[in-house]
Amino acid sequence: MYSVVSTAIVRGIESLEVSVEADVSDGMPTFDMVGFLGSEVKEARERVRTALRNLGYALPAKRITVNLSPADIRKSGSSFDLAIAIAILTALGVVKQENVGKMFVAGEVTLNGDLLAVEGALPMAVGAKRSGKSACILPYQNAQEASLAGGIKIYGMKNLKQVIRLLNGEKDVAEYKQNRGKKGAGKQKYGVDFSEIRGQRFLKRACEVAVSGRHNILMIGPPGAGKTMAAKRLPTILPPLTEKERLEISKIYSVSGMLREREALIEERPFRSPHHTITPQGLLGGGKYPKPGEISFAHNGVLFLDELTEFDKSTLEVLRQPLEEKRIEIVRFLGTYSYPADILLAAAMNPCACGYYPDRDRCACSDSVIRHYLNKVSQPLLDRMDICVEAPRLNYAELTGKQKEGETSAEIRKRVVRVQKIQRERFRGTDICYNSRIPSFAVSRYCSLGEKQEAYMRQIYRKLSLTARSYHKILKVARTIADMEESREILLSHLMEAVCYRSVDKKIWEH
Ligand SMILES: [Zn+2]
Structure with a gap:
């Protein structure tokens, strides 16, 4: 008898449908498995055979063939066990094919028939729904995230026994009651708020500009100025996640086995702050069976590199390409794995080894020490920062909190939402979504300047000896500042503020 069961393999964050066919016929007693299988899948034969025997379904002395298709996708991992077991049981007539046809099945099976969790249950369930299946049978540890x-x-x-009972229509096996909807969309809980940041008017303003146009931001200042505090609050002023973004982020966490305990899709924009000892693989993802890295965990949110100078230069260099492409491609023998990585990059550093330059009352670092310190930052990464802002030491009134409370994240977020709407309308029909993403060939179209502005920029271009890249960055940031004031035209004041964000690093690096 012949049977077919539907399962899937997760590649990147997408699920690819895999059919498991089983055929039982008379002939030499054998058990063969074919279909471009990785070694763990080949081992499934022994696991499934033993599990079935232990449950009282010893394989008959017949010719058993199991085929996993499509043949051009290499199958790896142990999530095929359950589908293989069900396919064989169906071919043996223990389970009826008509009960299996509309089901999606995945799970690892132990030798005594228990089921073990798989990774990527959410993308699997999304894929099963898309291909018209009516239900997913998964290990119970995966039920919540799949729901x-x-x-x-x-x-x-x-366990396998329970699956057999379910497929044979026994009534004691209940559907998993999902919790979806308990928390509605847009109900984020960050636990921190922008109003908690003391002083730092310019830093807060720069943060708002950065978030509004998705410009990468570097904060430079002494310890205790509130750089980390501000960075942690960046996600709270980003607009709420859209349904598509929530699902996308949740899938990334699902394939990493990080979604199992959650009661709902991820609602908050991620904030990831990897330690400076992180490896390139930890940052980008990778491994024999690829897994996403920090840059993907920060997708649609903020990746924060604190103490930028402590990071290994070579580690930071690997960020260049994904920062341009907004995704990571990992090529393996098994295929290409693609993970989204569309992030707002924020970084913080001290201006010198002691942290207090240019406050010469406290900083005794010599020029060569300072230069050596600053040279630790990778120049290409620095080139990718759109906004550099100084976070000076707090004054006494700010430190003691004798000043009125700042704006809340909700108030700022309202403005950010409005500015992003302006950008969406501007770029309608293109694949650009933020001012920071305007390609260089389109800068003159979207950031056109009046005569006065043109003259000012010509002067700045010479004075700061800008590269083409940083010249464009200034225009794009100025575009965002103009949008924040709902000005169609880029005014001189907008350009001046944008130039400020460019001259901080110039001033510090070329002091
Ligand atoms: Zn110093």
């Missing part, structure tokens, strides 16, 4: 897909029945099962 977040919504619109498809989920059965979270403890």
Whole structure:
């Protein structure tokens, strides 16, 4: 008898459908598995055979062939076990094919028939729904995250026996009752707020400009000025996640096994702050069976590099390409894995080894020490920062909190939402979504200047000996500042503020 069961393999954050066919016929007693299989999948044969025997379904002395298709995708991992077991049981007539046809099945099976969690249950459930399946049978540890897909029945099962009972229509096996909807969209809980930042008017303003146009931001200042504090609050002024973004982020966490305990899709914009000892692989993702890295965990949110000078130069260099492409491609023998990595990059550093330059009362670092310190930052990464802002030491009134409370994140976010709407309208019909993403060939179209402005920029270009890249960056940041004031035209004041954000690093690096 012949049977077919539907399962999937997760590649990147997408699920690719895989069919498991089983055929049982008379002939030499054998058990063969084919279909471009990785070694763990080949081992499934022994796991499934033993599990079935232990449950009282010893394989008959017949010719058994299992085929996993499509043949051109290499199958790896242990999530095929359950589908293989069900395919064989169906071919043996233990389970009826008509009960299996509309089901999606995935899970690892232990030798005594228990089911173990798989990674990527959310993308699997989303894929199963898309291909018209009516239900997913998964290990119970995966039921919660799979239910977040919504619109498809989920059965979270403890063991193979329970799955057989379910497929044979026994009533004691209940559908997993999902919690989706308990928390509505847009209900973020960050636990921190912009109003908690003391003083630092310019830093806060720069943060708002950065978030409004998705410009990368570097904060330079002494310890205790509030750089880290401000960075942590950047996600709170980003607009709420859209449904598509929530699902995308949740899928990244699902394939990393980080979504299992969650009651809802991820609602908050991620904030990731990897330690400076992180490896390039930890940052970008990778491994024999690729997994996403910090840059993907920060997708649609903020990647914060604190103490930028402590990071290994070579580690930072690897960020260049994904920062341009907004995604990571990892090529392996098994195929290409693609993870989204569209981030707002924020970084912070001290201006010198002691942290107090240019406050010469406290900083005794010599020029060569300072130069050596600053040279630790990778220049190409520095080139990718759109906004550099100084976060000076707090004054006494700011430090003691004798000043009125600042604006809340909600108030600032309202403005950011408005400015991003202006950008969406401007770029309608293109694949640009933010001012920071205007390609260099289109800068003159979207950031055109009047005569006075043109003359000012000509002067600045010479004075700061700008590169073409940094010249464009100034115009794009000025475009955002103009949008914040709902000005169609880029005015001189907008350009001046944008130039300020460019001259901080010039001043510090070329003091
Ligand atoms: Zn110093």
